[in-house]
Amino acid sequence: MVFDTAPLHVWNGVGDLTFSSNTYSGLGDLISISTIEETSDVSASGINVVLTGLKSSFLSTALNEDYQGRVITIHLGGFNASGSLIADPIIIFTGFMDVMTITEAGDSSTISIACENKLIALERSKERRYTPEDQKIDFPNDKGFEFVADTSKQEIIWGGRSTPLGVYGGGGNTTDPSTQGAGNLA
Numbered sequence: 001m002v003f004d005t006a007p008l009h010v011w012n013g014v015g016d017l018t019f020s021s022n023t024y025s026g027l028g029d030l031i032s033i034s035t036i037e038e039t040s041d042v043s044a045s046g047i048n049v050v051l052t053g054l055k056s057s058f059l060s061t062a063l064n065e066d067y068q069g070r071v072i073t074i075h076l077g078g079f080n081a082s083g084s085l086i087a088d089p090i091i092i093f094t095g096f097m098d099v100m101t102i103t104e105a106g107d108s109s110t111i112s113i114a115c116e117n118k119l120i121a122l123e124r125s126k127e128r129r130y131t132p133e134d135q136k137i138d139f140p141n142d143k144g145f146e147f148v149a150d151t152s153k154q155e156i157i158w159g160g161r162s163t164p165l166g167v168y169g170g171g172g173n174t175t176d177p178s179t180q181g182a183g184n185l186a
Contacts, residue, residue, distance in 0.1 A: 001049075001067075001070065001071075001072045001097065001113075002070045002071045002072070003065045003066075003067060003070060004065060004066055005061075005065065007022070009022045009023060009024040009025065010024055010025050010026075010027050010031055010051075011024040011025070011026055011027070011031075012026075012027060012028065012029075012031050012032075012033075013026045013028065014026045014028050017085075019075075019077070019085065019088070019089060020088070027051065030051060030052050030053045030054070031049070031050070031051055031052075032049075032050045032052075033047060033048070033049050033050075033074060034047045034048040034049075034050075035047075036074075036092055036093050042119065043119065044116060044117040044118075044119035044120040045117055046095065046098070046114060046115055046116045046117055046120075047074075047093060047095070047114075047115050047117075048112055048113065048114055048115070049072070049074075049112070049113045049115060050110065050111070050112045050113075051110065051111045051112075051113075052108070052110045053108045053110075054108060054109045054110070054111060055107070055108065055109075056104075056107060056108075056109060058109070059102060059104070059109045059111070062100065062102065062111055063102070067097045067100055067113070068096075068097060068098060068099075068100075069096050069097070069098075070096065070097050071094070071095075071096060071097075072093075072094075072095055072096065072097050072113075072115050073091055073093070073094050074091070074092055074093040074094075075089035075090065075091055075092065076089055076090055076092045077089030077090075093115075093117070094117075094118050095115045095116050095117045095118050095120070096115065096116050096118065096120070097113050097114075097115055098113075098114045098115060098116045099113070099114040100112070100113050100114075101113075101114075130145060130148055131145060131148075132145040132146045132148075
C-alpha cells in the first residue's frame with residue numbers, strides 16, 4: 001500500500017520478510033484478503049483488505065493519510081521447508097484503495113479497505129481534448145494541434161470540379177450537362 005509518508009509493506013506471516021529491496025512486516029492472522037475473482041470477460045473486480053487488532057496509534061496514522069486512489073499491489077509467493085521464498089512472488093492484484101472503514105473496540109481497531117482493480121480506469125471517461133494545450137501534456141514539443149482550428153476554415157476539394165475531366169486519371173463534375181459523355185468509356 002502506497003501512502004504519502006511511506007509505503008506500507010505487510011505480509012500474512014510472522015516476522016520480517018525481505019523481497020525486492022523492501023522489508024515486509026509480518027501481521028500473521030491480523031491481515032485478511034477477500035477472494036480475488038477471475039472472470040472470462042474484462043471486468044474490474046475489487047477486493048477487501050482487513051487489518052485487525054491494530055493499536056490506536058496506527059489508527060491515527062491511517063486517519064491522517066490521503067489513501068483514496070493510492071496504489072495497492074498484492075503478491076503471492078511460496079516458501080520451502082526452511083521458510084525461504086522459492087521464487088519471486090507473482091502479482092495477483094494491482095489496484096487502488098477506495099474506501100476505508102474503521103471499527104474501534106477498546107485498545108484495538110479494525111481497518112477494512114475496499115480496493116478497486118486497476119481495470120476500473122477503463123470505465124472512467126477521459127477528459128481529453130484535441131487542443132494544443134492538451135497535446136502538450138503528453139508531447140511538449142508537438143505542434144500538430146496548433147493548426148486544427150484553422151482546418152475548419154479551409155475549403156478542401158476532393159476530386160471535385162476544379163480537376164478537369166481526363167486529367168490526372170479522372171475527377172471532375174460528371175453531373176454537369178455540358179461535360180456529359182466527355183472522358184467516359186463505353
